[in-house]
Amino acid sequence: MEYAEKVYTNKKEINKILSKLRRFSFEELIKHQHYEYSLVEKNTSESFIREIFPKFELVELIKSRKREDGKESYTLHYVLEDKTFVVIVLSFETSPPTIINAFHAKKNFNGFKKSLRKYYKPT
Numbered sequence: 001m002e003y004a005e006k007v008y009t010n011k012k013e014i015n016k017i018l019s020k021l022r023r024f025s026f027e028e029l030i031k032h033q034h035y036e037y038s039l040v041e042k043n044t045s046e047s048f049i050r051e052i053f054p055k056f057e058l059v060e061l062i063k064s065r066k067r068e069d070g071k072e073s074y075t076l077h078y079v080l081e082d083k084t085f086v087v088i089v090l091s092f093e094t095s096p097p098t099i100i101n102a103f104h105a106k107k108n109f110n111g112f113k114k115s116l117r118k119y120y121k122p123t
Contacts, residue, residue, distance in 0.1 A: 030098040042103035085109040
C-alpha cells in the first residue's frame, strides 16, 4: 500500500495540528484495540500516557502519514526530561479523535530525530 509521510518540527505547524486535539481530554479519546495491545506489548502504563497526553508543550515532532485510502494518522513525539520520548498515534477521522498507539520509547530522542532526517525533510 502506498502512503505519504511528512515530518513537522516547526512549532507553528505543530501547534496547528495540536489545535485539533487541545479541546479533548484523554478520557474522551476513542481507544482503538491496537492501543490496548501496544501498552501491554511495550510495557507502558496507561496512567503514564494519561499523565503525558495533555503536556503539549513537550511535543517536539509530529509525523503525519496519509495512506492511499485517504486515511491519515499523526504520530506525536513528546520529549521527556531524560531525553527519552513518548509516542502517541492519533487519527482525527473520528470525533473525538482515536488513539491508535502509545508507548514510551526508552531511547534518546535526538538520536531518533537525527536518523529521521536521513529519510524526511522536516517542515
